[in-house]
Amino acid sequence: MEDCIAALENGCLPETAEAEEYTRLLGANRALQRIPVAESVRATEVLWSAVQPAVQLASMSAPPQQRVVIWQKANAAFRAATSVRLYAGTQGYDETRDRILPSADARLREPQPRTAAGPAGEGSTDCPDELTTRERQVLDAVACALTNRQIARKLEISEGTVKRHLHNIFNKLGATSRMDAVLKGAERG
16 A cells, blocks of 8 residues: 555655565465465455545545546556565565475475474574574564564564574575575475
8 A cells, every 4th residue: 555655646656675575575475375376366456445435535525527537546556556566476476386385295294303492492403504493483474574573572582683583594594585585494394
């Protein structure tokens, strides 16, 4: 909706790498949950249905000859904003599905390595490159497209601790971004 409002105010969609990365993460998360892409398309239609009464109410303050134009502009801005987001989400979805899901099904049948309890109950592993239990929790939250602040609240830790865990995750997985970390983490199971 913020993108839609920006398009109406400025005449163009904002281009932010952060928004694209967030949307790709959401798409990857949907792939991991095996939610069909069609559900995202359906969600945009439901959102548009919810927005229509507000657009109609706002257009009522305009002269009658301008109401159709207002409606068309709002509809076009909404469609453009959701199309950009759906495209980015689909990229994350496809990337995850193609790279991870076929091999993930096979890994589910393999025995998983055991971990030993580490300090503060966070869990450590026999291999230093393996993620701790807490790091896996942080990575799962990243896969759900949560911000560092949201992860900190969810796990009841500080944002600094989340950043430290992310730094460790990036190093262990050889990741260069949050999306890359989610994909590489999922590949490892």
